[in-house]
Amino acid sequence: MSRQEDDHPHVFPQGRRPGEILFVTVTMMIALALLAAIPWQTTWLPGKGLAAQPRFWPALSLGGVVLFGLINALSRVRVTRTPGRWQEAALWLRSLEFIGWYMLYVLAIPVIGYLAATLAFCAGLALRMGYRGRTVWIAAAFGLFVVLFFKTAMNVKIPSGAIYDFAPEQLRYILMRYF
Structure with a gap:
């Protein structure tokens, strides 16, 4: 052979x-x-x-x-x-574009909050990568999982968004504490 x-x-x-x-x-x-x-x-x-x-x-x-x-x-x-x-x-x-995406995400967290920024970041990156339809919803669900895992389950202290100040007082505490 x-x-x-x-x-x-x-x-x-x-x-x-x-x-x-x-x-x-x-x-x-x-x-x-x-x-x-x-x-x-x-x-x-x-x-x-x-x-x-x-x-x-x-x-x-x-x-x-x-x-x-x-x-x-x-x-x-x-x-x-x-x-x-x-x-x-x-x-x-x-590929340096993705550093810009991450910097935008980091800058958005103190303004719109961890929940909204993470959902927008995950869904936005999925759209940027060319995914459409169901996959974007899966990316958003992943973002929600990340927020719930880190902020709620692991109790990681992440600054709340300035937009939370406009929420009703009873809802504001829940948003700041868990989202």
Whole structure:
């Protein structure tokens, strides 16, 4: 029984993937910037061992990102690259939209309340992702479950919305406490 090379996927592909070196470079630059900021962000505790120092584990992790990124870049730089680097980078930038969605959600909670913001966030993201009909209702039900679980069942303290001030006094306490 002969085995053909094309029957199995390559664990280590022959060509570079689009945006691979760009990704490694950006990741290493961010890690180097964070590594350079460690002396200003942490302190050295006298009398503590190296592993107990606040900056040791973050520095080790960031150093690992830089080291392994450098090894990856050096091992892949001579490999034939696949075109499409900037299309891949544009795709990464498009995904930043969802950070904006989350920031809008966080800013909406103190204004319209946790319940309304979470329902709007879940349903809005479902619509944004192209879902329609029943799936949007499932997303809204998930949002209601999240609110009931965190605010009611787990008693997580989340600031109530300013809109709750317009509710009748008896209803205001229930909205602020459970929703």
